[in-house]
Amino acid sequence: MADIHYMTQEGLEKLRKELSDAIARRPEISAAIAEAREKGDLSENAEYDAAREAQGLLELKIVRLKDLIANAKVIDESQVGTDKVQLMNKVKVRNLSNDAVMEFMIVGETEADFTQGRLAATTPIAKALLGHSKGETVEAHAPSGIIKFKILDITL
Numbered sequence: 455m456a457d458i459h460y461m462t463q464e465g466l467e468k469l470r471k472e473l474s475d476a477i478a479r480r481p482e483i484s485a486a487i488a489e490a491r492e493k494g495d496l497s498e499n500a501e502y503d504a505a506r507e508a509q510g511l512l513e514l515k516i517v518r519l520k521d522l523i524a525n526a527k528v529i530d531e532s533q534v535g536t537d538k539v540q541l542m543n544k545v546k547v548r549n550l551s552n553d554a555v556m557e558f559m560i561v562g563e564t565e566a567d568f569t570q571g572r573l574a575a576t577t578p579i580a581k582a583l584l585g586h587s588k589g590e591t592v593e594a595h596a597p598s599g600i601i602k603f604k605i606l607d608i609t610l
Contacts, residue, residue: 460562473519546607
């Protein structure tokens with residue numbers, strides 16, 4: 455059974471556009487292969503090898519995107535509450551070991567971008583926070599060790 459990929463409607467639309475763009479590149483790569491093939495001996499033709507490799511990578515990307523889209527579950531943001539941490543919540547936490555305050559949104563893996571404060575639900579920190587309420591202290595088992603966080607706020 456395929457894994458379900460949780461995401462926003464915006465994230466799903468982004469994946470659909472990326473798939474469309476990838477499919478649109480197929481003729482371009484096929485033309486590059488044909489052009490390289492015309493140049494003679496394929497066993498020593500680096501241009502041909504590069505074009506074939508690009509084609510393989512593109513097809514792999516298309517398969518991956520189709521899988522993500524087929525198994526996408528769009529989260530209805532109107533059903534997201536703030537009583538406990540869940541996907542699509544913005545969570546403000548205090549790292550109890552260094553007193554740093556951080557804020558991030560917990561999202562599906564395909565939409566994660568730590569530089570924009572979007573933390574994948576599959577990360578140790580997000581896993582530790584999910585299901586807990588404002589005021590609770592949680593322990594995240596990160597590769598660097600156990601990190602304690604206090605949940606300061608949960609918003610949409």
